[in-house]
Amino acid sequence: xxxxxxxxxxxxxxxxxxxxxxxxxxxxxxxxxxxxxxxxxxxxxxxxxxxxxxxxxxxxxxxxxxxxxxxxxxxxxxxxxxxxxxxxxxxxxxxxxxxxxxxxxxxxxxxxxxxxxxxxxxxxxxxxxxxxxxxxxxxxxxxxxxxxxxxxxxxxxxxxxxxxxxxxxxxxxxxxxxxxxxxxxxxxxxxxxxxxxxxxxxxxxxxxxxxxxxxxxxxxxxxxxxxxxxxxxxxxxxxxxxxxxxxxxxxxxxxxxxxxxxxxxxxxxxxxxxxxxxxxxxxxxxxxxxxxxxxxxxxxxxxxxxxxxxxxxxxxxx
Numbered sequence: 001x002x003x004x005x006x007x008x009x010x011x012x013x014x015x016x017x018x019x020x021x022x023x024x025x026x027x028x029x030x031x032x033x034x035x036x037x038x039x040x041x042x043x044x045x046x047x048x049x050x051x052x053x054x055x056x057x058x059x060x061x062x063x064x065x066x067x068x069x070x071x072x073x074x075x076x077x078x079x080x081x082x083x084x085x086x087x088x089x090x091x092x093x094x095x096x097x098x099x100x101x102x103x104x105x106x107x108x109x110x111x112x113x114x115x116x117x118x119x120x121x122x123x124x125x126x127x128x129x130x131x132x133x134x135x136x137x138x139x140x141x142x143x144x145x146x147x148x149x150x151x152x153x154x155x156x157x158x159x160x161x162x163x164x165x166x167x168x169x170x171x172x173x174x175x176x177x178x179x180x181x182x183x184x185x186x187x188x189x190x191x192x193x194x195x196x197x198x199x200x201x202x203x204x205x206x207x208x209x210x211x212x213x214x215x216x217x218x219x220x221x222x223x224x225x226x227x228x229x230x231x232x233x234x235x236x237x238x239x240x241x242x243x244x245x246x247x248x249x250x251x252x253x254x255x256x257x258x259x260x261x262x263x264x265x266x267x268x269x270x271x272x273x274x275x276x277x278x279x280x281x282x283x284x285x286x287x288x289x290x291x292x293x294x295x296x297x298x299x300x301x302x303x304x305x306x307x308x309x310x311x312x313x314x315x316x317x318x
Contacts, residue, residue: 032267034065037076037088040173041069042198044114044286045076045089045255051285055278060270071172073147074098080260081105087271091116091147091191092254093154093226096302105260108306110272111297114193114288117232118151118251121199122187123180124207131155131216135165140179140188143172151251152189155213158220177202187211191253193288194236203237203244214249221251226302228252256300268308269315294318 036053039045046069053065068085070076073094079085081104090098099107122128126137141156141163142148149170156163171179171188177198179185190199202208210232217229230252237244257275259268275282282289298305298313305313 029060029062029267029270032062034062034087035079035085036065036067037070037079037085038067039070039072039076039089040198042173042177042196042201043072044116044193044196044288045072047197047285048113048282048289049089051281051289052275052278055281056271056274059274059277071143071145072149074150075143075145077107077258078145080107080258083260083262086259086263088258089113090256090258091151092256092302093224094147094150095256095258096226097150099303105262107303108259108261108263108268108309109256109300109303110259110268110306110309111257111275111292112299113255113257113297114286114291115228115230115252115254116147116191117194117230117236118155118213118253119190119192119194119196119199119232120187120211120213120250121190121208122211123185124209126186128187128211131159131211131213132161133211134187135161136167137186138167138169138184140169140171140176140185142170142189142191144170146172148189148191151191151253154224155216155220155251158223159216173198180206180208191251193255193286194232195287200237200239204239209245210248210250212248213251217249217251226253254299256303258303259306263306263308265306265308265311268306269312270308272309272312 036049038049049067053067056062057064073090076088076090077094077098080088128134141152176188180202221227229249232248232250234243234247294316295318298318
């Protein structure tokens with residue numbers, strides 16, 4: 001992080017720290033002011049962030065956090081490190097890179113959340129059956145500061161597909177689905193929980209299917225152990241007319257809920273306790289939240305748990 005950027009956001013960071021520090025003055029959590037970096041407003045991060053913001057107003061009783069739409073994981077990490085946000089979602093791969101970057105606040109995890117599935121979607125009339133078939137096609141690889149772009153570019157490099165062999169566009173999910181509807185794209189990369197509302201809405205008007213990545217995943221996972229593989233089931237985007245796609249093998253990456261070293265231990269512990277008490281609301285916001293549970297939430301390697309999070313997990317004897 002450049003010194004210039006840190007100075008630009010210094011005032012906001014100081015105010016955020018001051019608000020957090022007031023929690024030690026005997027007034028409970030009334031004066032905690034939080035901004036949440038939440039990704040695309042049609043993505044799972046945003047839905048969970050909105051549900052969490054509502055839940056945290058009840059328990060631990062903080063003023064409702066501001067939920068901010070962002071470009072995705074990389075953007076979220078930037079906002080956390082510079083003090084523009086105090087809570088944010090990130091995929092594990094982007095978080096690993098963000099933790100190693102110099103300057104700014106140190107990143108800590110509160111919990112492992114749901115897993116993201118990489119979804120490489122093509123128009124149903126495009127004769128592509130594997131990643132290499134994207135050569136020459138119009139493809140969105142995600143917004144410039146997104147975790148989608150990070151995964152897409154890593155996967156393409158590991159598969160020896162230079163970006164200049166695709167007609168690449170850098171679009172967020174909203175712009176991607178608009179371009180697909182307008183016939184301006186042939187395919188797109190998306191990494192998110194399933195189902196993702198924006199993809200579901202697109203699939204109700206534009207016939208799409210997902211590419212199977214089984215042939216290219218071993219190379220990527222050999223370079224980046226942070227990734228796993230799983231089956232994206234046909235039921236992931238099942239619409240009234242039937243499933244969008246057949247089952248495909250794809251990449252999965254864990255998601256973390258993150259804070260920084262600026263957050264006091266008691267606030268972090270209270271937010272984590274409130275998260276698990278709000279889980280029914282999270283599930284109502286997105287079915288991916290069914291996989292969030294206390295025993296797996298502690299698994300945040302390569303990021304360390306915040307000391308307040310450690311206190312919570314010790315208290316519930318994980």
